[in-house]
Amino acid sequence: METHQDNIAIIGGGIGGLSAAYDLIRAGKQVTLFEADDRVGGLAAGFKEPHWDWSVERYYHHWFQSDRHILGLINELGWAEQVLFPRPLTVMYYRGKFYPFDSIPAALCYPGLGWGVNKVRFGLVGLYLRMTDNWQALEKTTVDAWMRKWAGDKVYQSMWEPMMIGKFGEEYAKVVNMAWLWARLHVRTTRLGTFQGGFQAFCDQLAERLRELGVAIKLNARVSSINPTADGRLGISLEDAAEQIYDQVLVTASPGLLAHLTPMLPQDYLAGLLSLKSMGAVVMTLSLKHQLSKEGYYWYNIPKNAGFPFLSLVEHTNYLSPEYFGGDHIIYIGDYLPVEHENFQLSQTELEARFLPHLKRINPEFSPDWVNRTWLSRTKYAQPVPLLHHSKNIPAIRTPITGLYFASMSQVYPWDRGTNFAVEIGRRAARMMISDKTP
Numbered sequence: 001m002e003t004h005q006d007n008i009a010i011i012g013g014g015i016g017g018l019s020a021a022y023d024l025i026r027a028g029k030q031v032t033l034f035e036a037d038d039r040v041g042g043l044a045a046g047f048k049e050p051h052w053d054w055s056v057e058r059y060y061h062h063w064f065q066s067d068r069h070i071l072g073l074i075n076e077l078g079w080a081e082q083v084l085f086p087r088p089l090t091v092m093y094y095r096g097k098f099y100p101f102d103s104i105p106a107a108l109c110y111p112g113l114g115w116g117v118n119k120v121r122f123g124l125v126g127l128y129l130r131m132t133d134n135w136q137a138l139e140k141t142t143v144d145a146w147m148r149k150w151a152g153d154k155v156y157q158s159m160w161e162p163m164m165i166g167k168f169g170e171e172y173a174k175v176v177n178m179a180w181l182w183a184r185l186h187v188r189t190t191r192l193g194t195f196q197g198g199f200q201a202f203c204d205q206l207a208e209r210l211r212e213l214g215v216a217i218k219l220n221a222r223v224s225s226i227n228p229t230a231d232g233r234l235g236i237s238l239e240d241a242a243e244q245i246y247d248q249v250l251v252t253a254s255p256g257l258l259a260h261l262t263p264m265l266p267q268d269y270l271a272g273l274l275s276l277k278s279m280g281a282v283v284m285t286l287s288l289k290h291q292l293s294k295e296g297y298y299w300y301n302i303p304k305n306a307g308f309p310f311l312s313l314v315e316h317t318n319y320l321s322p323e324y325f326g327g328d329h330i331i332y333i334g335d336y337l338p339v340e341h342e343n344f345q346l347s348q349t350e351l352e353a354r355f356l357p358h359l360k361r362i363n364p365e366f367s368p369d370w371v372n373r374t375w376l377s378r379t380k381y382a383q384p385v386p387l388l389h390h391s392k393n394i395p396a397i398r399t400p401i402t403g404l405y406f407a408s409m410s411q412v413y414p415w416d417r418g419t420n421f422a423v424e425i426g427r428r429a430a431r432m433m434i435s436d437k438t439p
């Protein structure tokens with residue numbers, strides 16, 4: 001008797017799509033993965049100069065030691081020895097200077113918190129958030145209200161408010177729910193992990209394993225619509241190819257993209273997708289001839305009111321040796337912004353003119369002739385914005401169209417987005433797809 005092998009399409013070759021493909025192919029499905037870009041990796045993808053051994057991520061990326069889903073997948077694949085966990089230095093701005101802020105003693109010495117009771121409140125609040133699991137209670141209140149109440153105005157204004165404004169802008173900083181901050185503080189570690197060769201090396205290695213297992217990976221393949229067929233299957237159209245029919249389809253891109261691809265979704269599900277808020281990101285990567293931070297700092301947290309035209313400055317080669325990059329020194333200049341912000345329209349040269357003068361504030365010796373080359377990466381979907389009672393607004397992985405599934409950054413709540421949770425939701429969607437076809 002001939003058995004029908006389910007034919008599955010995955011839209012998006014980011015870490016979520018790749019993880020789902022891994023489980024689906026091993027469950028005996030026929031899997032085709034469509035990726036619009038010329039490489040896999042999605043938001044975690046990277047690029048490389050010919051003289052570099054390692055790639056650099058377009059958007060700065062690292063793992064935490066608590067990222068059990070992605071580290072677990074890497075273990076399963078037998079690649080654990082390719083993961084590195086250095087401990088780079090993070091600093092916070094205060095009145096024109098930067099102070100280490102990546103350990104309890106460092107936090108105790110940070111002058112921005114003042115002395116005495118504020119430090120105690122800061123410590124107790126941090127301890128509580130690490131210990132409690134009750135995020136459901138925290139999503140009923142905003143970070144602004146909760147922190148002002150429990151940590152106090154001074155601690156909130158010097159520590160958390162600048163981060164909230166930096167990440168969510170004035171529009172959302174006061175309305176993001178407290179479960180979001182809980183999720184960040186609950187699980188993060190000071191050691192930061194990466195993969196030998198960079199995140200792109202990990203994604204390429206995973207794609208290679210998938211190809212060996214039989215997944216068809218189509219790069220430069222942008223899906224333009226998904227349409228249910230009369231016999232209960234799903235037709236996928238690409239810009240330049242005839243419709244292809246699948247038994248099940250998993251979309252791993254943004255909620256806006258799913259709505260655009262599948263206007264036939266019922267109105268309430270579509271409205272739910274379109275009501276989700278998110279921030280974009282603009283990140284410039286620079287290759288420099290010299291080290292920028294003389295102190296060897298990796299991550300500079302910069303409040304918006306310090307007068308820098310960006311939120312974070314990250315010296316990647318104070319985390320990973322410049323030897324991996326042919327001796328070049330790599331820095332990132334990054335910001336989360338609403339998609340209407342002018343930084344989404346300005347040219348790379350205009351942004352360089354805006355950003356570069358401020359590097360002298362980090363190192364007075366910096367001069368523009370230190371710059372070998374710059375790259376500009378912009379994405380309109382970078383950071384979901386969780387408002388009050390957000391758990392009620394998460395779109396279901398199983399959409400109302402039979403056979404159509406959706407797994408994105410917007411659904412990993414209460415956790416914040418991240419490659420770790422892309423693995424978790426990709427694999428969760430794969431389990432559902434398998435079980436829905438199991439008699």
Ligand SMILES: Cc1cc2nc3c(=O)[nH]c(=O)nc-3n(C[C@H](O)[C@H](O)[C@H](O)COP(=O)(O)OP(=O)(O)OC[C@H]3O[C@@H](n4cnc5c(N)ncnc54)[C@H](O)[C@@H]3O)c2cc1C
Pocket residue numbers: 011012013014015016017034035036037040041042043044059060061062063221222223224252253257281283334379381382383407408409417418419420422
């Ligand atoms: C600035 C920034 C910093 C970050 N830092 C970290 C970090 O330090 N650590 C961490 O773990 N995570 C970090 N993240 C988050 C992490 O990158 C994401 O959570 C994760 O990569 C999401 O994976 P995904 O597969 O869900 O989605 P994506 O990576 O967005 O993948 C979706 C894929 O779909 C493709 N696609 C879109 N439209 C179509 C179409 N029509 N047809 C075919 N393909 C399509 C896209 O090209 C993309 O490859 C960061 C993100 C940003 C923006």
